[in-house]
Amino acid sequence: MTRISLTGANGFLGWHTRGAAHAQGISFAPIAVGDDFDLAAATDAISGTDRLIHIAGVNRASDPEVLEGNIRFAQQLASALDRATPAPSVVVFANSTQAGNGTTYGAAKQEAADILRGAAGRAGAEFVDLHLPNLFGEHGRPFYNSVVATFSHLLASGGNPEIDQDRELTLLHAQNAADALLGSVDDDALAALDARETVTGLLTRLREISSVYSRGGEIPDIAHPFDRDLFNTYRAAAFPNGTPIRLRRHADNRGSFFEIVRSHGGAGQSSFSTTVSGVTRGDHYHRRKVERFTVISGEATIKLRKLFSTEVFEFRLDGTSPASIDMPTMWAHNITNVGETDLYTSFWSNELFDSERPDTIAEPV
Structure with a gap:
């Protein structure tokens, strides 16, 4: 059986990655970073696994906290990887398309990648630097993980979402990202799974989904995988309200x-x-x-x-x-x-x- 170790197991992408791993018969060992980091425990979790996946990060805090937190997490993980016996053959970093874009967050993600690349090299492991766009999916935290989670939450609870700034987004469902982290989808195939939509267009899609589904559980047009994924995200936000459908x-x-x-x-x-x-x-x-x-x-x-x-x-x-x-x-x-x-x-x-x-x-x- 394939075994992985991963940080951020209890977060949004971590939960989706654990679910995808479970579906593929892959066992996992969680690794705590930050204030709960324990070098011996982390080393033990990494040792003997086939794949180390680093998801944990800081993205909502002051600039110094974002920079320090992401670098600190990578350094902690690198110190454990240096001691792991045997080391995993693959180290994967859930990086961002914002890496190196001139922002503090982009700089933090870029430096974290460099730290992990160095540790993977010392361990003789392949390093996969996976640049992920805006992620969305079931059970994302509204007002935190994605605008999709926020819109879905507001619509499901009878609210009226408003748009502060319209722009085009590149969106990827978290299950597709999880497949890529696990190595079951390569970079070329992953890029084909991206969806591009404006914030206004996204809200229009979700309003239609909410409107149709609220009519006694009618199923909206979900022929396209992106619309299906939006529908599943909305349903997760709505459950258990309206269940069962009479x-x-x-x-x-x-x-x-x-x-x-x-x-x-x-x-x-x-x-x-x-x-x-x-x-x-x-x-x-x-x-x-x-x-x-x-x-x-x-x-x-x-x-x-x-x-x-x-x-x-x-x-x-x-x-x-x-x-x-x-x-x-x-x-x-x-x-x-x-x-x-x-x-x-x-x-x-x-x-x-x-x-x-x-x-x-x-x-x-």
Whole structure:
């Protein structure tokens, strides 16, 4: 099994990297830097791993703190790398496209890269200096990690985002960045995954996503991967508000009818299952796939848990009042028949199932 060690494991990109590593069967050892740095513990965490990934950094502080913090973190990591036995074969730095741009932050990232490059050279390791643009994705901190997180939070909570300054952004979803840090996407392929959009255009996209999804869980046009990633980011900000999605029943003397999914664009695949009493299905998560469970008949509980957390959300659904639940990406989920009769469930996803790339990773709730 491949093993990695990484700093910043509890941050935004660190969480996404851990999730991507888990999906690929890669184990990880976290490394604390800064005031919690321990040379012996860091050396032990690095020793014997295949890949060392440095994510931790300081980007929101005074200029002296930004400069000192980023350099200090790199020096601490370099001191541990110098002592690691055996040293990893690859050292990866989550650098920024702002490196060397004349700002204090750019200077700090550039010097940190130089420090790590030197340490990797002394250890005989390949050094990968990965220059990342603006990152966005599920569970980013609003007013901190990205404008996407801020807009998503405000729209999901009924706010009205305003634009202070419009400019073009280069955006990359955090799961794509995580794949690059892990070495499963090369630089050329990563550049093709960038999206360029103005702040105004970004807000327009997210307003449309919010408007469509608020109409009883209608699915916006997510045919393009960038729009899908924005939708998943928005859904993460909105959850668990609006969950479950209550379906409107149309009934007459012939029986009843209700819509399960109304999609405004993109692929889709529907399936159906019966589940006997007491049986649980699922216990997996998805990195990018949008998936909806709809209980049509019977009684069920649906449970969800965010990766690397312990809090479990549980929803009770009954086919007498049909309802749907959309599974947030990077959340383990399952469904259990808690009734005495068979459970009838409809499943919808935004992509056709591909056995070579199923995007379904086993993980118990």
